[in-house]
Amino acid sequence: MRGAASLAGSAMFVAPLLALLAIWAIVVPLFEVNPRVFPSIGAVGGAALDSIRDGTLIAHIGASLLRVGLGTLIGIATAVPLGVAMGVSPTVAAFLTPLFRFFSVLAGIAWIPIATLWFGYGFGAIVFVIFNAVFFVVTYNTLLGVQTIPHTLRNAAWSLGAGRWAMLTEVLLPGALPNIVTGIRTGLGFAWRGLIAAEMIATNVGLGYMLFVARDFYRTEVIVFGMIVIGVLWLLIDRLILVRIERATIERWGMVRRA
Amino acid sequence: MKTLSLRNLGKTYFDPYAGAHVTAVHDVSLDVQQGEFVSVVGPSGCGKTTILNMIAGFIPHSKGEILLDGTPVNGPGPERGVVFQSFALFPWKTVLDNVGFGPKMRGVPKAERDRIARDYLALAGLSHAANRYPNELSGGMQQRVGVVRALANEPAVLLMDEPFAAVDAQTRMTLQEELTRIWQDRKPTVLFITHDVGEAVFLANRVVVLSKGRILDEVAVDLPRPRVWDQLVDDDEFKRLSAQVLQMVRAA
Ligand SMILES: Nc1ncnc2c1ncn2[C@@H]1O[C@H](COP(=O)(O)OP(=O)(O)OP(=O)(O)O)[C@@H](O)[C@H]1O
Numbered sequence: 180m181r182g183a184a185s186l187a188g189s190a191m192f193v194a195p196l197l198a199l200l201a202i203w204a205i206v207v208p209l210f211e212v213n214p215r216v217f218p219s220i221g222a223v224g225g226a227a228l229d230s231i232r233d234g235t236l237i238a239h240i241g242a243s244l245l246r247v248g249l250g251t252l253i254g255i256a257t258a259v260p261l262g263v264a265m266g267v268s269p270t271v272a273a274f275l276t277p278l279f280r281f282f283s284v285l286a287g288i289a290w291i292p293i294a295t296l297w298f299g300y301g302f303g304a305i306v307f308v309i310f311n312a313v314f315f316v317v318t319y320n321t322l323l324g325v326q327t328i329p330h331t332l333r334n335a336a337w338s339l340g341a342g343r344w345a346m347l348t349e350v351l352l353p354g355a356l357p358n359i360v361t362g363i364r365t366g367l368g369f370a371w372r373g374l375i376a377a378e379m380i381a382t383n384v385g386l387g388y389m390l391f392v393a394r395d396f397y398r399t400e401v402i403v404f405g406m407i408v409i410g411v412l413w414l415l416i417d418r419l420i421l422v423r424i425e426r427a428t429i430e431r432w433g434m435v436r437r438a
Numbered sequence: 439m440k441t442l443s444l445r446n447l448g449k450t451y452f453d454p455y456a457g458a459h460v461t462a463v464h465d466v467s468l469d470v471q472q473g474e475f476v477s478v479v480g481p482s483g484c485g486k487t488t489i490l491n492m493i494a495g496f497i498p499h500s501k502g503e504i505l506l507d508g509t510p511v512n513g514p515g516p517e518r519g520v521v522f523q524s525f526a527l528f529p530w531k532t533v534l535d536n537v538g539f540g541p542k543m544r545g546v547p548k549a550e551r552d553r554i555a556r557d558y559l560a561l562a563g564l565s566h567a568a569n570r571y572p573n574e575l576s577g578g579m580q581q582r583v584g585v586v587r588a589l590a591n592e593p594a595v596l597l598m599d600e601p602f603a604a605v606d607a608q609t610r611m612t613l614q615e616e617l618t619r620i621w622q623d624r625k626p627t628v629l630f631i632t633h634d635v636g637e638a639v640f641l642a643n644r645v646v647v648l649s650k651g652r653i654l655d656e657v658a659v660d661l662p663r664p665r666v667w668d669q670l671v672d673d674d675e676f677k678r679l680s681a682q683v684l685q686m687v688r689a690a
Pocket residue numbers: 451452453460461462480481482483484485486487488489633
């Protein structure tokens with residue numbers, strides 16, 4: 180029953196992508212589009228096979244995922260405690276909220292120039308941009324999450340004997356989780372875009388670099404293939420990791436409506 | 439002998455919008471004996487919730503004393519269990535873990551607190567729901583969990599603020615009957631707040647009538663137990679007591 184439902188869900192998800200592929204397969208040969216403007220499906224498939232065979236694809240993906248993973252982990256590990264600490268004090272929260280809202284909007288790409296000045300061109304600058312994209316958004320959302328926990332829940336925990344530590348681990352963190360997850364999803368979205376942009380400027384390996392170099396040689400088939408990889412990887416991260424976390428926790432607890 | 443004593447208790451709020459002080463509770467003195475079930479009734483705004491929140495330690499009191507067994511209370515504590523009108527169950531914990539929360543805070547090991555929680559869930563007829571999450575339960579079931587969660591911590595006094603106001607009338611009557619049954623079984627000390635006169639009389643040994651932040655009067659209720667609505671609706675003594683309390687509340 181569940182299997183059938185999730186199969187139907189996957190079909191609904193894949194169908195529009197297949198339609199796009201079909202249009203591509205028809206339109207490019209029909210109008211004899213110049214491959215320097217847009218590649219055929221066959222050429223992109225060829226580029227895909229080449230990059231898989233010579234191992235460059237896996238190197239680019241590995242480099243990009245490592246940067247995203249590291250920056251995101253540092254971002255979450257610092258943002259969640261800070262957001263909770265801010266959330267428990269109304270004064271601190273009121274003072275810092277406008278600041279974090281401001282930086283949430285700036286998160287990611289806008290920091291690339293200054294990050295390269297601070298860390299030089301390379302790993303450090305890129306990880307910083309990702310960390311930054313995740314950090315402000317997750318902090319702000321964690322803060323919001325802690326603030327929206329009904330006060331009666333804190334009172335209930337308190338009158339059942341919870342101390343400060345138990346309040347944090349048993350009430351504030353799980354209570355803020357819906358917002359934390361939203362923050363991570365938004366932040367990772369920023370981070371992913373920031374990653375591609377930063378890799379175009381500040382490195383010599385990674386998916387963004389792959390696009391950037393291909394452009395110099397008019398290799399549209401490599402560019403389009405890279406774009407597809409970037410999109411597919413994002414969807415996989417979102418659906419296989421983030422959506423699953425949501426299902427197992429906040430949806431189960433009835434804290435968000437099932438989409 | 440655990441008793442709850444309120445001595446000349448008072449509460450004055452500062453209302454920042456009106457820029458004025460509002461005295462919600464003027465001067466309340468009340469003793470609740472161990473194992474007693476006391477209902478507090480009064481019209482809306484007479485200070486019932488304020489009194490309960492002060493006893494629970496959620497808000498500070500402005501004057502007087504709150505003593506538990508002779509010791510002044512300060513802030514919330516597990517010896518004063520609270521049942522909330524809005525249930526206040528933890529959505530991220532199963533029913534079993536909600537009920538076992540108090541024992542967990544006391545450091546009771548997992549196996550032992552699960553046993554305690556199952557024992558109390560059985561008392562409320564909820565054994566089958568142990569592994570469900572609160573959002574999967576009806577309002578009536580959620581409040582049963584709310585009641586046994588407070589009881590499982592074995593508080594010296596159980597504080598209840600209109601706990602059955604958010605469920606439908608039929609469920610409310612069932613919950614009231616169950617509460618009297620549980621009370622007979624475990625004999626907790628209960629301070630029960632309501633604006634429903636019938637509910638106050640049905641449940642209590644003693645009904646205290648509150649008016650504008652002061653105790654107006656009180657009525658002893660000696661109706662036999664177990665109490666069930668089918669018998670009490672036509673019971674002359676129940677009707678007489680209810681009418682008496684209602685008259686006081688309306689005069690309040
Ligand atoms: N935080 C507050 N600040 C200012 N005034 C308050 C506050 N809380 C309650 N009051 C006032 O104190 C009075 C008593 O309120 P309380 O909530 O104790 O009444 P109640 O008897 O519980 O009423 P109800 O039956 O409607 O629940 C009311 O006049 C109310 O407006």
